[in-house]
Amino acid sequence: MLLISTLGSIIEPGNDGEVYVFDHQPPMFWEIEANNEGVYIDKSYNAIEAIIKEHNINVEHVYMNNYLHRSDMLYDHTCLPWWFLMACDQYLKDTVDTHQCSDGKNCFVMMNKRRENRLLVSAWFGQNRHIDFDYTQAWEIENEHFVVIDELLRLTPYKFDSFLEKKFISSKEKRGSAKLWNDIFIEKFCSSTFSIITEPVFWEKGCTITEKYLMAVYGCCFPIFCGGYAMPEQLTRIGFDVFDDVIDHSYQYEAHPSIRVLNALELNRELLENHSVKKLDYMDRHRKNLSLVRDNLDIFKSQFNTDIDQFNKHYSISSRFNNYEESKKYQS
Secondary structure, three states: OEEEEOOEEEEOOOOOOEEEEOOOOOOOOOOOOEOOOOOEOOOOOOHHHHHHHHOOOOOOEEEEOOEEEEOOOOOOEEEOOHHHHHHHHHHHHHOOOOOOOOOOEEEEEEEOOOOHHHHHHHHHHHOOOOOOEEEEEOOOOOHHHHHHHHHHOOOOOOOOOOOOOOEOOOOOOOOOOHHHHHHHHHHHHHOEEEEEEOOOOOOOOEEEOOHHHHHHHHOOOEEEEOOOOOHHHHHHHOOOOOOOOOOOOHHHHOOOHHHHHHHHHHOOHHHHHHOOOOHHHHHHHHHHHHHHHOOOHHHHHHOOHHHHHHHHHHOOHHHHOOOHHHHHHHEO
8 A cells, every 4th residue: 555645655565556645645846837839838736646656556546535626636536525524523522602703804814834825825915915804824934935936926927025924823732623713713713704715735636625614614704715726616516605606716727726826816806805795694605504514514424425435445544544643654
């Protein structure tokens, strides 16, 4: 079995054709390329397939325990949003009742580790400070980030010369825990109209959901996705209302990853600037989304039963990979 995590490749003896992707694919910085006419080349940015080829695995099936969908995978594969389902269980069990919702702040942007899409979001909001927003950002801006963003902006109409400053909320609680929601984020999300969701997916044509989207659902926020390909489409497929009559989600199919992220903000600039839409006017629909992961969670989870059975047929995802530290001992 070949195990792949965000730390890189993790090898376990045997070549039985099974590949397991733990979390999202390892981060790799790719170059934005153009053809002879200066047009963006839509190529595959698939670190998973690169690692498979490196280790000469004769693949029968790829199992991914965090992606909701991948459209760029050549191999037979199964996607299961396992982390999201675990977060749903935890939040149902451990969160306090939903805070009183309001439209006090236009939007909230939560950014932890520095990633390409979050650099772009930080630069966009750094250039649009007139917008009523609050945010978290866990990193200091360094000179290298200006070099990186110049590359990310190749073949785009965008140009930035600043970023947001570090604004990190320190906590001893585990990232994404229900206690972190209860102690810190419940007020941030429940008082914001929009949530800018920066899941750690950028280069690949795929999407993943974690507690970042779950927090937006619990806070009854309109979601704008600055990370992930076809995210609104895939969330609609599994039952969520992504408010595509309010938010312009046409950015979701853009091939150039940087344009996809920045168009999510630019196409919805008027909403972010004018604060003309209020979530309190759409609470019936927000509460319907919330009911999927609270009142009707068992029904919601049942649509993934076949995929869960397929995962458990080959290995126990609950016992083997529930503790990420345990998997590190297999790292080569």
